[in-house]
């Protein structure tokens with residue numbers, strides 16, 4: 001998938017650069033997310049689960065500028081488990097491109113619903129999810145930590 005000088009790539013479990021890509025993403029993850037919200041210690045484990053995938057965006061020089069992780073635990077529903085764009089590369093449409101690509105991947109599994117959790121204070125993420133049609137389902141108190149809640153959001157598809 002091409003986006004100007006950027007490309008969205010699917011991480012392959014058996015690829016030779018698997019460890020290097022994870023290492024880069026863990027670095028970005030640590031910069032962006034507080035510990036209790038970070039998957040940095042469990043990325044590898046998450047990705048080794050069947051039914052999960054990771055797409056990342058690279059620039060001309062091969063630098064990773066963002067990533068999105070998704071899973072489809074059942075044949076009916078999928079989740080977006082992580083989405084981030086490097087601070088220096090934000091507001092250029094990359095987050096939207098990554099999320100759309102992940103939605104497309106989930107749709108190929110024929111799921112009826114994609115859900116996710118987001119801290120209501122994450123304005124940029126809320127704006128993006130709403131732009132792509134996600135709706136708020138409910139507020140889950142103390143989801144991330146005792147004083148940080150989450151909205152559960154969902155996007156439904158019409159049966160084909």
Ligand SMILES: CC(C)(COP(=O)(O)OP(=O)(O)OC[C@H]1O[C@@H](n2cnc3c(N)ncnc32)[C@H](O)[C@@H]1OP(=O)(O)O)[C@@H](O)C(=O)NCCC(=O)NCCS
Nearest residue numbers: 083084085090091092093094095096122124125127128131
């Ligand atoms: C959320 C995030 C991935 C957005 O990435 P991005 O590449 O900057 O977003 P885009 O440029 O693709 O923006 C797409 C849409 O998102 C919304 N958006 C993005 N940044 C926004 C901001 N600062 N304020 C409000 N809305 C914003 C807008 O609707 C925007 O559409 P528009 O350009 O037509 O206005 C990025 O801000 C990020 O990594 N944030 C920290 C991590 C995070 O919160 N992840 C999600 C929770 S897991």
